[in-house]
Amino acid sequence: MITLAAKAKLPTLAGFFDIYTFNDGEPNENAVIVKGDVTGKENVPVRIHSECLTGDVFGSKRCDCRDQLLKSLVYLGEQPYGMLIYLRQEGRGIGLVNKIKAYSLQEEGYDTVEANLKLGLPADQRDYTFAVDVINYFRIKSVKLMTNNPEKIKFLEENGINVSGRISIKSQTTEYNKFYLMTKKEKMGHQI
Numbered sequence: 001m002i003t004l005a006a007k008a009k010l011p012t013l014a015g016f017f018d019i020y021t022f023n024d025g026e027p028n029e030n031a032v033i034v035k036g037d038v039t040g041k042e043n044v045p046v047r048i049h050s051e052c053l054t055g056d057v058f059g060s061k062r063c064d065c066r067d068q069l070l071k072s073l074v075y076l077g078e079q080p081y082g083m084l085i086y087l088r089q090e091g092r093g094i095g096l097v098n099k100i101k102a103y104s105l106q107e108e109g110y111d112t113v114e115a116n117l118k119l120g121l122p123a124d125q126r127d128y129t130f131a132v133d134v135i136n137y138f139r140i141k142s143v144k145l146m147t148n149n150p151e152k153i154k155f156l157e158e159n160g161i162n163v164s165g166r167i168s169i170k171s172q173t174t175e176y177n178k179f180y181l182m183t184k185k186e187k188m189g190h191q192i
């Protein structure tokens with residue numbers, strides 16, 4: 001269950017959005033940015049983006065998060081309606097300190113999945129309940145999910161959301177992220 005906490009206009013590099021924050025009884029302050037009027041609509045393009053401080057903010061090349069974030073924003077900015085749900089689940093839910101510990105292990109040769117396991121943590125600890133609640137809050141009839149991650153689609157469908165399509169977000173492969181992207185494809189089933 002979520003309730004609206006505050007809403008305001010948010011002009012961005014990708015056009016005009018509204019930003020919503022909600023109370024959901026959890027300590028994380030998630031943000032939702034909405035293009036146009038999504039209420040009651042079908043086939044709404046939705047990006048569920050997981051926080052990556054190193055990538056989203058600092059432009060780290062170890063991952064493709066910033067690339068996906070910017071491409072999603074530009075795409076949404078061109079649509080009549082759509083939204084981006086920004087979930088504060090850094091490091092696939094393990095937090096910043098653990099993610100940096102995992103990076104350090106990756107420098108010793110572990111891949112992104114093995115590094116989490118080595119730390120005694122699950123490979124992916126994320127939960128998309130907040131996203132489900134947001135989609136229901138706007139009474140959205142169906143979504144086109146902007147993702148390469150089949151787990152996100154599965155979670156939404158198992159929780160009663162009608163996923164009418166998938167929009168893939170192709171990100172740039174570089175010498176720094178190619179092993180990470182390959183691991184996502186081969187070990188985490190990403191459609192890339």
Ligand SMILES: Nc1nc2c(ncn2[C@@H]2O[C@H](COP(=O)(O)OP(=O)(O)OP(=O)(O)O)[C@@H](O)[C@H]2O)c(=O)[nH]1
Nearest residue numbers: 050051052063089090091092099102112147148149
């Ligand atoms: N634990 C850990 N988290 C990482 C690592 N690299 C990126 N992340 C986090 O992974 C999350 C993004 O997940 P991805 O697997 O890149 O993509 P996704 O969100 O599952 O899939 P898409 O919807 O296609 O973007 C963010 O929370 C990042 O902080 C890493 O090496 N270890």
Ligand SMILES: [Zn+2]
Nearest residue numbers: 052055063065
């Ligand atoms: Zn990242």
